[in-house]
Amino acid sequence: MNHQKNFRWLTFLLFFSFSTQIVFSKPNADNWSFISKQTCGIDAFLDAHPNADGRGVIIVILDTGIDLGAPGLQKTSLGTRKVIDVQDFSGGGDVRLRKPIVVKTDSGIVVQDSSKMVSAVGVEKFGLSVDTDSLLFGYFDEQQFQNSDFNDFDGDNRSRSRFVILAFKTDSGYVALIDANGNHRLDDETPIRSYKRNFDTFTFSQKISGKRPPITCALNLFPEKQLVVLHFDDSSHGTHVAGIAAGHNIFSTNGEDTYDGVAPGAELVSCKISKGAIGDLTTTGSIKAGFDYAAKLSESQAKPVVVNMSFGVPSVIEGNSDIEKYIDKLILNHPNLFVCLSNGNEGPGLSTTGLPAASFRAISVGALLNVDIAQSSFGSLQQKNRMWNFSSRGGEVPKPDIVAPGSTHSSVPNYTSRTLSSGTSMSSPYVAGSVALLLSGLYEYDQPGLLRHEYPQHVVKAAIRTSATAMPGYTELDCGAGLLNVPSAFARLCAYQKSGFNKSLVNYKLETTCFNLGTDVECPASYWRAAVLPDENTPRIFNVSAAFPDSISLEARSDFFRIYDLRATEPWLKPFQKTIFLKGDKPSSVSLLYDKKRLQKPGLYVGKVVATRTNKRLAKSKRKVKDEVEFELLNTVIVPYTFSLKDNYQVLLKKQRLNSGEIGRYFFAVPNGCSSFRVRLISENQEPINLSASISNHEGFVVGYVPPMAENELATEENITGDELEPGIYEVTVDADRFGRPKTISYTLQATIDLVDMKEEFQLPNKLQFKIVNSGSRNIYGTFNSSVDGYERTWSDSVFARQVYRKPIKFYENDRAINLEIRVTPEDYNKNTDVALIVVDSSGRKVAFKTLEHTTESLFIFNPYKKGVESTVFLEIDYGFALDDKEDFVVFLAKEFHHIPVNLLDCVPGATHLIPSQPQTIEVSVPELPAVPEGFRPRGFIRFEEATSGILHLQRYFYFDK
Structure with missing residues (x-):
């Protein structure tokens, strides 16, 4: 389906041109912390430029949709319509229409679908008859949302309702009737047009009397494709984001002034890119379609178009993904298009900027915990602005570009009361709204230059970066150029105009x-x-x-x-x-x-x-x-710090100090052959201290946490072993108490490695032999244990664009659970914007779910059926290809492990002292193993665990040919 052809509304937009936006009432420059205007100088900017509140600018929200009934998203500060268009590119709102069966009965005309699963009466009211040729019929099936977080549209506590939709042609074009109250009658419904034509909305009636409809919907009709597309926000994320960017009188119920988003004068366009049925993930081509829609809009009318997208996944090869390259090219070729992206929530480790935030030309935004929201909503006693720890950091790419408040209270649909959210998802629309303010200000300052596109993205981005407020204690990898400063950025743009820099700067x-x-x-x-x-x-x-x-x-x-x-x-x-x-x-x-x-x-x-x-x-x-x-x-x-035999493979850092809310970064070179990496935090205050740490591997992915100290503890630690431990430069990020009383925390950081290695020497039908050697500096006394705990096979297959991959996975009679590992290459990972890995039972109910957030991901599936009975579940992979090329595909490798009751094996010796540099031999006795299904092989493991500390030094898997 090509939604990009449907730009019938552009003439309507041209009517609201810049020439009509002159002088209106002063906007509400509130000073509450809910969406803090003071932190980035927005209050001062609006005091100086009251008409530059975003009017004359369109903000396109690429997200989960916008709820069209949410307070704060009804009108602009000018009193005009706030949301001027809605589109759904995810496929989640698609309803296929067909020519119906129309039957005349004694009680009136009955309209049915061809399979006679649904029917409706009462069409005579609209002048329709059995001879009406334009009728198209279908139904919106609630059951498709059974695995969604939001799955009950009519409040009956089930996901089984079907809502009839009848579309037909009138003198003014096609309209649709939706049986929103579920009574199978249409004569009590109102005809609805495509949203951009008449701003029509509808709600589903609730089965419980007095209960408010959870969402407000709209639709778009495509009769030539026999399709109607419903638009709604089934996550609340998009509505929240929209309120931050451009809300006006948020939560106002009686017309009273409350508080605004950043750019209350801006208009909004909602481009839904996520599908609730697969966990609110993007689908093949949905992000590209949203950006294409915004880009064409920026070409077709004079108003600047600002895009905010608070979506993304962790990066693998930063800046090199398909969608990042596409966005970069789009920005380069569209001078009236401005793009803000959330930098990701994978921090605080370095090299964690997400995809597509690594797009070089986009404005990527990190999350700030500003003083006012910290105090009013989190009870924090912090004295100055801090970076939120979760905010992703740069490394391979110069990101983020800027930081802004990452916690706000904003608009939400009726089905949730959670108004406060935190994330770079919140800081990005804050900056998108601020870009709208700057562009609105430029309309007053240099209208001819703005209309000639002399302030494209790279000029605005340069002004924002060079005017940012520095954040002492943080590097550019943490906060980019610093904290957004709207008045200074506008002054910089004005200076660029005087010097001509805005016209001479190139990409x-x-x-x-x-x-x-x-x-x-x-x-x-x-x-x-x-x-x-x-x-x-x-x-x-x-x-x-x-x-x-x-x-x-x-x-x-x-x-x-x-x-x-x-x-x-x-x-x-x-x-x-x-x-x-x-x-x-x-x-x-x-x-x-x-x-x-x-x-x-x-x-x-x-x-x-x-x-x-x-x-x-x-x-x-x-x-x-x-x-x-x-x-x-x-x-x-x-x-990095390095480990040596001279120091007993230990790094001891005493008298470390952090003030409340600060972080300390430490880097350690973990060598090949390392079996454990321990990080220990020790209080020097002679009392437990509120200190924790995250441990990130060489690629920036968090592999462990050092928890805060318990009430009676003076130390806390984490140990990384096994498959999580690979050689490379590890980062330990220590986080001092963010919300407590301001004070200085003193601690010792101790990092230790052990070098215990084990190799399989030989395998006989009834015996395995391993050689183990301790290359460290200390004696380790520990125990061995071994067992056969299941059987495994590997297989590969392909996932094609626009198709949902589906494969049966069989539970055999002794299976307790299945662990399914899916692996793709980094190059194929870079083709995606989201990948849903879902396992469903025979009824379609979700029994396991993960998103692919690296090249490898595992699903653990408990057997949902009665034990001792063979049964089947189904693996579904919805691979969201970025570029929507129907010929595109990826090849994945699957490792399928079936857990069975553990068969313990004898180890000789069962316990031993591992003396440095003295190899030892361990023998494992293997009894006759039960038969496994065709194509599988039994798998076992052997572990060595330190007796006193319980530290798992190593775990090695082994396989049997039969």
Whole structure:
């Protein structure tokens, strides 16, 4: 289905042109913390520019939909319609229509679907007869939402209702009748048009008298496709986001003034991209379709179009996914389109920016815990703004670009009372609304320039970044350029207009090899995460080139020439060149050297090379150009602590101090062959302290947590072993009490590794032999245990775009559970925007669910049927391909393990002292094993566990051929 052809509403939008937006009443610049206006200077901006409250700007919300009955989303500050269009690109609201069976009976005309599953009467009221040729008939089936969080539209506490829909042609076009009260009559219903034609909405009647309808819906009719698409927010996420960006008088019930979102004068368009039936995930092509819709809207009328998308998944190869490349190209070629994205909630570890937030040209937003919301909604005693710990950080990409409040009270549908939400999902619409304010202000300041598209995304982004308020104690990887400052950003845009910088600034492409992702991967930032620093013979090299929109002629590209001055922000960062030039679209190289002498102390080092334009005329006039930044080359160097035999493979960091709300980052080089990595926090205050830590692996994924100390404890620890422990640079992020009384916390951090390795020597029908060696520095006394706990097989298959993969998975009579591991390549992972892994029983009820958030994910499925009986469940994979190419597919590998009652095996010795550098042999006796199904093989394991501490040092799996 191609929704992009349906732009019949553009003439309507043109009617509300800039010329009608002149002077209206002053907006409500409230100073409450619910959606804090003070934190980023929005209150001051609106005091100075009362008509620049977003009016004349359209904000497109790519999300779960907008509830059209939610308070705060009915009118703009001008009194006009707030939500001017709705679209659903997810497929979740699709209802197929067919020619109905029309029967005339003694009691009137009966309309039925061809299978006679549903019927309705009462069509005579609308002048319809058995001879009406335009009738189209179908039904909205509530059962398709049985696995959704929201699955009861009519309040009968079931998901079995079917609501008849009859569409027919009138003199003014097609309309639809929806049996919203479920009585199978249509003469008590009102004809509904496509939303953008008449702003028609409807609700489903509730079975419980007096209960409010949970949602307010709209629809779009596509009679040529025999399709009606319902629009609703079945998650509340999109409604909440919309209220932050542009709500007006949120929660007002009697017309009284309450509080506003950031840009109450802006209009909204809802593009639903998620499907509730698969866990509110995006579907194949839904994000692309939403962006395409916004891009065409930005071309077809004068109003600037700001897109907010608070959706994403963890990245694997940052900035290289299909959708990120697509968004970058779209922004480059649409000067009237502005894009804000949530940076992700996978922090606080580095290198956690999500997909598609790693899009280079987008404005990616991190989450702030601002003082006023912290105090009023969380009871925090913090004295200054902090970063939320969950906010994703940069690394391979220079993200986030900016931070803004990440906790707000905003609009929600009737079915939920949860008005407070936290996440980068909340900070992104805050910035999207702020971009609308800036564009609205530019309409007053430089209307001709705005209409000529002299303030495209990269200019607005540069103004936002260079005017941001610094956040002491955080690096650019944490908070980007800093805290959004709306008045300063607007002043910067005005300065750009005076100097002409807004018209001269071009887009750039920055590339350097990212060894953390592979030698063939190019990223826009240098991220060095290794135990050895690059030397003089291996400088870091950036390739810089101008990036031109498709509209720029070959001649104009060829004529482009510019000279740049380069300066480093940190003394350890030394560019070889002081100046470079670009000619045409050919790249120039910038070589950088890291000064090892200044990088001796373990820790995190972040610096930039900043490029400004060399201009003799400007130099003579002595006008400062330091704020007119052309491009920046972000460099990160991580110097880890290392473990050595001399220090007994232990790093002990005493007298560490953090103030309440602060974080401390520590990096440790975990070598190959390591069997355990222990992190211990010890109080130096002689009392339990509110301190915790997360442990992230080399790729930035959290693999463990050090919990806060219990009431009578002075220490707390976490141990990473087994499959979670891989070699690389691990990050330990210590978090001091965020909400408590301001104070300084003193602690010792102890990190220890053990080096215990085990290899299978040989396997006989009744015996296994392993060799184990302790390469560490201490004696370890522990016990061995071994068992056969199930049987396993591996298989592979393909998932195709636009198709839901479905495969039966069989439970055999002794199975207790099945663990199903799904693996894809990083390249195939980068094709997705969401992947739902769902296991359903024979009735379609969900029994297990996971989203694919890395190249590997596991589902644990308890046997939902009676034990001792063979039965079947079904694996469904809904792979959301980014680009909606029906020929596209991915190949996945599945590991299917069936858990059975454990068969314990004898180990000799059962316990032993592992003395460093003295190999030992362990024998495991194997009895005759029960038969396993064809294609499977039995699997067992052997573990070595330290006796005193209970630390699991290693676990090795082994398989039998029969």
